[in-house]
Amino acid sequence: xxxxxxxxxxxLNAYVAEKFNGEDVFLSELQKEAAEAGIPAISIAPExxxxxxxxxxxxxxxxxxxxxxxxxxxxxAMARVLPSxxxxxxxxxxxxxxxxxxxxxxxAFLDHIIxxxxxxxxxxxxxxxxxxxxxxxxxxxxxxxxxxxxxxxEALFPMIRKGGLIVGDNALAWGHVHExxxxxxxxxxxxxxxxxxxxxxxxxxLATLVPLGDGMVIGLKL
Numbered sequence: 436x437x438x439x440x441x442x443x444x445x446x447l448n449a450y451v452a453e454k455f456n457g458e459d460v461f462l463s464e465l466q467k468e469a470a471e472a473g474i475p476a477i478s479i480a481p482e483x484x485x486x487x488x489x490x491x492x493x494x495x496x497x498x499x500x501x502x503x504x505x506x507x508x509x510x511x512a513m514a515r516v517l518p519s520x521x522x523x524x525x526x527x528x529x530x531x532x533x534x535x536x537x538x539x540x541x542x543a544f545l546d547h548i549i550x551x552x553x554x555x556x557x558x559x560x561x562x563x564x565x566x567x568x569x570x571x572x573x574x575x576x577x578x579x580x581x582x583x584x585x586x587x588x589e590a591l592f593p594m595i596r597k598g599g600l601i602v603g604d605n606a607l608a609w610g611h612v613h614e615x616x617x618x619x620x621x622x623x624x625x626x627x628x629x630x631x632x633x634x635x636x637x638x639x640x641l642a643t644l645v646p647l648g649d650g651m652v653i654g655l656k657l
Contacts, residue, residue, distance in 0.1 A: 457484030503579025607650030
């Protein structure tokens with residue numbers, strides 16, 4: 436048998452999205468409300484939500500941190516599969532987005548799990564890292580400003596337990612990650628390439644890239 440890959444066409448991508456979809460009516464309505472509130476429509480794809488849920492269940496995750504929560508779509512999707520005593524810290528810099536996430540978390544009956552931290556994520560991470568009680572997470576999901584991905588990784592790595600995961604979205608950089616000098620979003624593409632390179636070569640991680648949505652790079656802490 437050939438060992439070549441099967442590349443996703445629009446039809447194959449639609450098949451994956453239909454069969455492995457983590458979105459329900461609540462999340463669909465959340466997207467509509469977010470758009471009406473002027474929140475950019477740049478959340479993860481429904482098939483990525485399902486994949487994150489599988490990852491969380493597979494490692495028996497209880498503590499999650501998300502860098503860049505936007506309207507709370509991915510935070511709510513992930514919180515749904517955490518145990519009742521689980522915790523998801525949602526880091527979001529925009530105060531209006533934070534209000535939106537808190538409201539939707541209450542409506543989803545997940546406000547006992549989702550804790551919204553308003554402000555720059557790096558400041559939140561510094562606060563967590565300097566607290567008296569050790570902070571340890573099972574999974575960190577990074578989906579924020581691309582130039583800071585490396586800094587987020589550096590701050591998060593000590594906080595991830597052995598066997599835990601760091602997941603970064605937009606690993607394919609809107610289809611331009613392979614281009615040495617892209618015309619589209621060159622600074623963001625360069626930042627994502629550097630992030631991918633770091634995780635792929637990090638001696639403390641076992642890594643892969645899953646081409647769902649705009650791609651998710653995953654590093655398991657050894």
